[in-house]
Amino acid sequence: MSLKDELKGKISEKGLEKLPNRFDIVGDIAVVSIPDELESYKEDIACAITGRMQNIKNVLNKVSKLEGNRRVAGFEIIAGNSTETIHKEFGFSYKIDLRQSFFNGRLSYERKRVASLIKPEENILVPFSGVGPFAIPAAASAASVVAVEMNRAACKSFITNRRLNGLEDKIHIINADANSIPNLLKTEFDRAIIPTPYGMDHFLETISPLVKKGGFIHFYTFKPKEKIPELIKRYESMGFEVLFHRRCGNVAPGISRWVFDLKNEILF
Structure with a gap:
């Protein structure tokens, strides 16, 4: 019923x-x-x-x-x-206060899917990391993860979640604005997972120079379905190989969240 x-x-x-x-x-x-x-x-x-x-x-x-x-x-x-709870998905636990930190339970499959693609030797960057739902399963598969989040309360919960999942040694959390990432980080990463907030597509160009040539980017954006072919052409013109894309749920009438798995073919 x-x-x-x-x-x-x-x-x-x-x-x-x-x-x-x-x-x-x-x-x-x-x-x-x-x-x-x-x-x-x-x-x-x-x-x-x-x-x-x-x-x-x-x-x-x-x-x-x-x-x-x-x-x-x-x-x-x-x-x-x-408004506080412990959320569990695919063997991982997340302590969250929804009044203080954003969390989207509808992306659980995406988090599992992306983690399944990660190799043990990879170093990964996750901006907009929140309380850790993308970074924690990624770290369980990878060598290391650098996570950036500007919400101090979310970072505090993330620190708890890092401990809850036994990943203290594999995740480095930075409390900072994602716009400052190019100035903060000078290393190159094998993969970036970018759960971009609505209307912030420019972060693909902000973050991609930190991904090695031949590395991978999982980029999330909000678009109507009819814009997707045009977007694929744009990403290809930017030097990315579009390996995969899928819709990850509706967010407003006619607007959906989409993920694009990109291979970085650009040598910065």
């Missing part, structure tokens, strides 16, 4: 049409975006979620989009008493 089915009779048919079809789960937290029109039904929605999923202890209503340099959304607690 779906969430909408469980709420039939409590919310009008017109109201149910406005209820999101899905919600995100991070650890024991469910995150839902409740439209203003359904404000008076928040408790009913929370009860329906916790009633059908016994592992959910807290329900958060997302009340604002990602904001500021820390890239965190606004939440109100509508069931439970916490």
Whole structure:
């Protein structure tokens, strides 16, 4: 039975049409975006979620989009008493406070896929590392990872997560703006994983000079489907070989997150 089915009779048919079809789960937290029109039904929605999923202890209503340099959304607690949790995926654990750090559970497959491509001798760069969901599985496969994140709270959680996963010796965390990476780091990397925030595609050109010729870049961007052939041509004209691309979920009407696996053919 779906969430909408469980709420039939409590919310009008017109109201149910406005209820999101899905919600995100991070650890024991469910995150839902409740439209203003359904404000008076928040408790009913929370009860329906916790009633059908016994592992959910807290329900958060997302009340604002990602904001500021820390890239965190606004939440109100509508069931439970916490925005902090331990999230587990594919054998790794992440301590997160969603009010302080961004985390996207929908990219779990991507994190596993990218980690599966990494060779043991590789040194890897991960900007926008957050609490470590890309960097930690990468480090489990690689020789070393340098992770850069400007949100101090996320870095503190990342340090905890590095310890939780037994990777203290393989991950170096830098609390800094990704724009400063070319000035901070003078080494070359075998691979870069770039989970770029919305509207920041210029970071491909910022980060790629730090990747060895013949090295790899996993670049995430937000585009409508019809723009993808044009984007592939652009990356090829920049000197990259496009090895693979796929859609990683919708983020807005007509806009999806895409990943491009690129091989760097440029000698900087």
